[in-house]
Amino acid sequence: MARYxxxxxxxxxxxxxxxxxxxxxxxxxxxxxxxxLQLAAxxxxxDSLTPDQLAAMKHRFGLDQSMWAxxxxxxxxxxxxxxxxxxxxxxxVSDLITxxxxxxxxxxxxxxxxxxxxxxxxxxxxTFARWNPLRVFLTRxxxxxxxxxxxxxxxxxxxxxxxxxxxxPATGTEGARSLVxxxxxxxxxxxxxxxxxxxxxxxxxxxxxxxxxxxxxxxxRSAVHLRHAFRNAALPAMTxxxxxxxxxxxxxxxxxxxFTREGVGKLAQEAVLSQDVPVVLAVVxxxxxxxxxxxxxxxxxxxxxxxxxxxxxxRVRPAPExxxxx
Amino acid sequence: xxxxxxxxxxxxxxxxRRVRPAVAGLDLTVEAGEVVAIVGESGSGKxxxxxxxxxxxxxxxxxxxxxxxxDGVETAGASERTxxxxxxxxxxxxxxxxxxxxxxxxxxxxxxxxxVRLRGITGAAVPAEVLRFLEQAGVPDPELRARQYxxxxxxxxxxxxxxxxxxxxxxKLIIADEPTSALDVTVQKRILDHLGGxxxxxxxxxxxxxxxxxxxxxxxxxxxxxxxxxxxEQGDPATIVSAPRExxxxxxxxxxxxxxxxxxxxxxxxxxxxxxxxxxxxxFAGNDLRRGARGFNALDKVSVTVPRGRTHALVGExxxxxxxxxxxxxxxxxxxSGSVVLDGDEIVGRSWNQLRPLRRKAQLVxxxxxxxxxxxxxxxxSITEPLxxxxxxxxxxxxxxxxxxxxxxxxxxxxxxxxxxxxSGGQRQRVAIARALAxxxxxxxxxxxxxxxxxxxxxxxxxxxxxxxAALGLSYLFVSHDLAVVAEVAHTVSVMSHGKVVEHGPxxxxxxxxxxxxxxxxxxxxxxxxxxxxx
Numbered sequence: 013m014a015r016y017x018x019x020x021x022x023x024x025x026x027x028x029x030x031x032x033x034x035x036x037x038x039x040x041x042x043x044x045x046x047x048x049l050q051l052a053a054x055x056x057x058x059d060s061l062t063p064d065q066l067a068a069m070k071h072r073f074g075l076d077q078s079m080w081a082x083x084x085x086x087x088x089x090x091x092x093x094x095x096x097x098x099x100x101x102x103x104x105v106s107d108l109i110t111x112x113x114x115x116x117x118x119x120x121x122x123x124x125x126x127x128x129x130x131x132x133x134x135x136x137x138x139t140f141a142r143w144n145p146l147r148v149f150l151t152r153x154x155x156x157x158x159x160x161x162x163x164x165x166x167x168x169x170x171x172x173x174x175x176x177x178x179x180x181p182a183t184g185t186e187g188a189r190s191l192v193x194x195x196x197x198x199x200x201x202x203x204x205x206x207x208x209x210x211x212x213x214x215x216x217x218x219x220x221x222x223x224x225x226x227x228x229x230x231x232x233r234s235a236v237h238l239r240h241a242f243r244n245a246a247l248p249a250m251t252x253x254x255x256x257x258x259x260x261x262x263x264x265x266x267x268x269x270x271f272t273r274e275g276v277g278k279l280a281q282e283a284v285l286s287q288d289v290p291v292v293l294a295v296v297x298x299x300x301x302x303x304x305x306x307x308x309x310x311x312x313x314x315x316x317x318x319x320x321x322x323x324x325x326x327r328v329r330p331a332p333e334x335x336x337x338x
Numbered sequence: 339x340x341x342x343x344x345x346x347x348x349x350x351x352x353x354x355r356r357v358r359p360a361v362a363g364l365d366l367t368v369e370a371g372e373v374v375a376i377v378g379e380s381g382s383g384k385x386x387x388x389x390x391x392x393x394x395x396x397x398x399x400x401x402x403x404x405x406x407x408x409d410g411v412e413t414a415g416a417s418e419r420t421x422x423x424x425x426x427x428x429x430x431x432x433x434x435x436x437x438x439x440x441x442x443x444x445x446x447x448x449x450x451x452x453x454v455r456l457r458g459i460t461g462a463a464v465p466a467e468v469l470r471f472l473e474q475a476g477v478p479d480p481e482l483r484a485r486q487y488x489x490x491x492x493x494x495x496x497x498x499x500x501x502x503x504x505x506x507x508x509x510k511l512i513i514a515d516e517p518t519s520a521l522d523v524t525v526q527k528r529i530l531d532h533l534g535g536x537x538x539x540x541x542x543x544x545x546x547x548x549x550x551x552x553x554x555x556x557x558x559x560x561x562x563x564x565x566x567x568x569x570x571e572q573g574d575p576a577t578i579v580s581a582p583r584e585x586x587x588x589x590x591x592x593x594x595x596x597x598x599x600x601x602x603x604x605x606x607x608x609x610x611x612x613x614x615x616x617x618x619x620x621x622f623a624g625n626d627l628r629r630g631a632r633g634f635n636a637l638d639k640v641s642v643t644v645p646r647g648r649t650h651a652l653v654g655e656x657x658x659x660x661x662x663x664x665x666x667x668x669x670x671x672x673x674x675s676g677s678v679v680l681d682g683d684e685i686v687g688r689s690w691n692q693l694r695p696l697r698r699k700a701q702l703v704x705x706x707x708x709x710x711x712x713x714x715x716x717x718x719x720s721i722t723e724p725l726x727x728x729x730x731x732x733x734x735x736x737x738x739x740x741x742x743x744x745x746x747x748x749x750x751x752x753x754x755x756x757x758x759x760x761x762s763g764g765q766r767q768r769v770a771i772a773r774a775l776a777x778x779x780x781x782x783x784x785x786x787x788x789x790x791x792x793x794x795x796x797x798x799x800x801x802x803x804x805x806x807x808a809a810l811g812l813s814y815l816f817v818s819h820d821l822a823v824v825a826e827v828a829h830t831v832s833v834m835s836h837g838k839v840v841e842h843g844p845x846x847x848x849x850x851x852x853x854x855x856x857x858x859x860x861x862x863x864x865x866x867x868x869x870x871x872x873x
Contacts (some may be wrong), residue, residue, distance in 0.1 A: 221433050222441045225500065227394060228433075229453045230426025230507060233418070239452075240441050247443075319487040320442060 024308045031300035039289045095294035100286045105294045116275035120260040123198035131206030139214040157204030166197045166270040183272040194271050198263040202256050209249045217245040254307035261299050341543050342368035346404035349386050360386040361567045368543050375546040375554030378564035379792040384547050388513045392429045393421030430504030432514040436497035440488035446499050447484025453506035475502035476532045494525040511543040522655040527863040549792050551590050552865040555579050563587050593797040595822035601829045602846040612781050612813045613644040618676035636662045638837045649814040651828035659837040660817045669693045701774035705786035707766035711758040717769050718754035724776040743772040764795035783815045800826050833857045
């Protein structure tokens with residue numbers, strides 16, 4: 013068990029490092045001069061500076077060093093929680109992120125939890141329904157939900173629930189009511205994706221012989237569905253939990269922009285537009301860390317839910333049928 | 339007292355808005371305490387009949403006419419609630435494959451407890467009941483087994499756990515669906531003997547669903563032969579086996595393999611070997627979860643020789659190392675020590691690329707004809723793939739060869755464009771054999787090639803293999819757990835047990851005067867004593 017955990021942790025760290033390195037390489041290779049961008053942001057014409065002044069500034073930000081040196085500097089910085097200074101806003105990137113991460117985390121976690129509940133419930137009902145038209149409708153519903161673009165769902169919600177009914181505010185970060193529509197927007201997509209996978213997994217599980225065994229015992233349909241099918245069907249779907257959380261994080265970029273919420277998603281969108289390299293690098297690293305963390309949790313939960321994984325070790329091995337020679 | 343009374347029963351499956359009949363005009367009764375065997379090939383409607391009795395027809399299954407009264411309750415057109423009251427408490431089911439019949443994420447004891455609780459027993463009495471039924475089913479160390487998960491149990495123990503579940507509902511009737519198909523003969527014999535004793539002791543009726551007339555003849559009070567959804571004939575085993583009225587029953591009886599060695603090579607000179615395994619040992623690393631232990635010794639100094647143009651069989655229980663031996667002989671697995679010489683070339687220690695040219699000399703036919711063919715490949719594509727892989731010939735010559743091969747395995751050439759789903763199990767196995775023949779190998783390794791097939795189809799495939807051997811001078815390494823099948827095709831045999839060869843020699847000698855207790859036990863476990871005695 014300890015080896016399993018250690019292996020997963022090492023794997024998570026390697027993935028995180030790879031994500032950071034890849035992002036750094038892509039941003040470094042962008043065909044633009046970060047110094048010029050920074051000067052433009054400060055309202056200074058690069059031409060008005062002497063080459064010496066420029067060189068001095070580059071030196072101050074470490075931009076005159078080799079790619080490797082810069083990479084090393086960034087990497088060690090990140091390990092100490094220092095993501096450098098924003099080029100456009102001239103403040104430490106870590107401050108920018110910590111300021112906004114609460115809102116985004118709240119949004120993502122709420123959306124992930126809602127998606128989990130809604131997606132599971134939908135898949136459960138779709139496979140449990142016995143009236144065929146209802147069954148078909150519920151089975152097809154996730155495909156519909158997954159095919160609407162998020163900005164469209166968001167605009168529809170704003171139009172209907174804010175402008176017409178006035179139930180929820182269309183924009184803003186204040187209060188629980190401002191959270192409802194962004195969360196729903198993200199959940200429509202995320203729960204649909206989950207439900208699609210779960211329905212398929214349920215159908216597969218319900219065809220297994222042990223379901224017939226359970227029914228032959230005389231158990232009711234709901235007992236078979238809940239006690240025997242659900243857990244087994246959920247196991248293959250667990251792998252997409254990581255993807256699902258990743259989805260809620262990326263969705264926050266669209267959703268925070270449409271609903272003008274302050275958050276990391278909006279920060280990322282602005283940073284990309286202004287080519288604020290340290291901020292983009294930091295946001296990607298933080299998102300990757302979340303993604304890796306969730307996947308790690310899923311991996312560590314697996315053995316608890318599926319006894320077949322690393323359960324036998326150190327226990328009695330299956331006894332072969334005793335052969336009595338006569 | 340009549341427990342099951344079926345009259346004029348029609349059952350069909352709805353597909354594309356049309357009802358395809360699976361059972362037609364069936365009349366069948368099961369008396370209290372009686373053991374009835376329903377015998378038939380796949381598609382004969384025997385499983386549909388069983389499902390109708392227990393009220394477990396699939397969603398598209400319909401009882402279209404007739405009646406099926408179980409313990410005084412009409413099940414045709416009955417509500418789910420009515421059927422549920424029958425399941426478990428009146429009719430218990432022992433499913434076909436014990437490896438997949440238990441919920442993998444629930445402890446064994448819990449799964450039995452569910453059945454116990456349905457009888458209204460609660461609280462502290464439940465665990466005691468669970469242990470009692472595990473004990474009754476013949477599970478040693480029931481306290482430990484109840485706490486374990488299904489994957490921690492061997493196939494035989496899982497089968498016993500399933501029997502415990504069926505018993506836990508205290509049913510009046512138990513249906514055993516194909517109880518001999520998934521486990522070793524020796525294990526099955528012990529389990530069926532035990533089950534037979536239990537039902538007679540407790541006065542439970544038993545319905546055995548099987549394709550194997552021999553199994554039915556050994557255990558049933560009455561045999562019901564079914565074909566194409568209809569009852570062909572029924573009667574007591576002695577009559578069915580020795581004096582069948584219908585020609586179909588006669589064919590079934592004739593096709594049942596019996597332990598009569600077909601080839602006797604005792605006095606003949608042994609041809610040069612095509613394959614020689616000398617003192618091959620194999621140790622698996624300890625990360626095998628099912629086996630658990632570190633450094634599992636799969637093979638211990640196994641020596642096997644396949645003479646050219648002959649069939650050498652490897653027999654033994656599952657886990658005895660016969661499949662590992664075959665995989666090492668093919669170079670798919672590397673031996674820890676020892677030597678494997680194929681047609682004069684040593685293959686142990688060769689790299690994948692060095693081994694590749696030798697693959698033309700030895701080919702493999704798998705056990706499961708349903709999994710061995712790529713479902714997206716047409717028959718023609720499957721057969722010509724080895725030729726494409728070794729860049730032999732061009733498109734036209736390959737097509738020509740494919741037609742020739744289909745001809746050799748006695749399939750019409752029009753099958754070239756068919757997909758595996760359009761073929762029966764026997765036809766698929768023929769395609770697999772054709773594919774193995776494509777490279778004109780000298781040696782074909784057959785891994786349980788007929789154990790997934792019905793008796794009549796099995797007989798045809800065995801005949802085909804024998805004919806091909808005579809026509810093409812092929813050598814076979816034939817792996818099987820079924821000694822009766824081996825007697826039909828093999829010249830020589832090695833009996834394996836726990837990774838060792840315990841006995842080897844000509845089939846005619848080993849099977850008639852076995853020296854090893856392992857061999858004797860395998861022979862004793864073969865069903866069909868009554869068939870053999872009657873013939």
